[in-house]
Amino acid sequence: MILWSSISILPVTVAFIFLGKIPALAVFVGIGFVLVVDALSAERRIHKILRPNPLEILNAKVLAIEDPSSHSFITKSLFSSKPTIWITRGALSLLTPEEIMLLVRGMLQAGTEGGLRFETVLTSWLIRLISRVPSGFREVLFFREKRTKTILIRETARGVFWTSIILLLESFYFRARNRRLQIPEEVLRKLEAESRRCVPRLPVALSSQSAVAPWPDAFLTLGRPCLLPATAVNLRYE
Numbered sequence: 001m002i003l004w005s006s007i008s009i010l011p012v013t014v015a016f017i018f019l020g021k022i023p024a025l026a027v028f029v030g031i032g033f034v035l036v037v038d039a040l041s042a043e044r045r046i047h048k049i050l051r052p053n054p055l056e057i058l059n060a061k062v063l064a065i066e067d068p069s070s071h072s073f074i075t076k077s078l079f080s081s082k083p084t085i086w087i088t089r090g091a092l093s094l095l096t097p098e099e100i101m102l103l104v105r106g107m108l109q110a111g112t113e114g115g116l117r118f119e120t121v122l123t124s125w126l127i128r129l130i131s132r133v134p135s136g137f138r139e140v141l142f143f144r145e146k147r148t149k150t151i152l153i154r155e156t157a158r159g160v161f162w163t164s165i166i167l168l169l170e171s172f173y174f175r176a177r178n179r180r181l182q183i184p185e186e187v188l189r190k191l192e193a194e195s196r197r198c199v200p201r202l203p204v205a206l207s208s209q210s211a212v213a214p215w216p217d218a219f220l221t222l223g224r225p226c227l228l229p230a231t232a233v234n235l236r237y238e
Helices: 002-018 021-040 042-050 089-094 097-110 116-130 135-142 153-170 185-195 204-209
Strands: 053-057 060-065 072-075 084-088
Touching: 002 021, 021 042, 042 060, 042 116, 053 097, 060 089, 060 097, 072 097, 072 116, 072 204, 084 089, 084 097, 089 097, 089 185, 097 185, 116 153, 116 204, 135 153
Parallel strands: 060 084
Antiparallel strands: 053 060, 072 084
């Protein structure tokens, strides 16, 4: 409701001033309807971007992403009772079959966390918004390999505008975690150590649904740093 109200406040105010009370109410309801329809296709949009291959592990819905980095993400569609687990090919090749099962079991547990459906919708929005940020600006924010030599004034203005909207939307993520994932420490250490050597080509917004922090040194970290508690071993790399 807060997000709905925040998005609606400007168009509803304009409609109320120029058209009256009933049109303003219609605008408010219309925006809510558009948000619900958009939310229904959030996970599908992520699926379209990542183009994964389905796997069957522990009777869970697991999707393999063609990415050399070592990461596992989790999403949940609006009306689904079960989460979707995403595992990169890098993680599948790095871990043993037993470790993969332990990872999937822990990610299934993370799928029971409250707010995951809402955060999946936010993530799909952030993916689209980040794509509007000029490439040079993205390289600075997320510590990617710098390819852009100069950033024009016009690109800087666009970058500041879209980044401001991204930060505002990012503030709606739920950051509290009450439970520790049942993933062995050695599995997390493996994933985290490899993630520092191989930067993922995945959309940076997916960091909020990750078991480990994909961009641990980024200037801007979107959403929650990862699904693990703040005291997890992977956040204190040695």
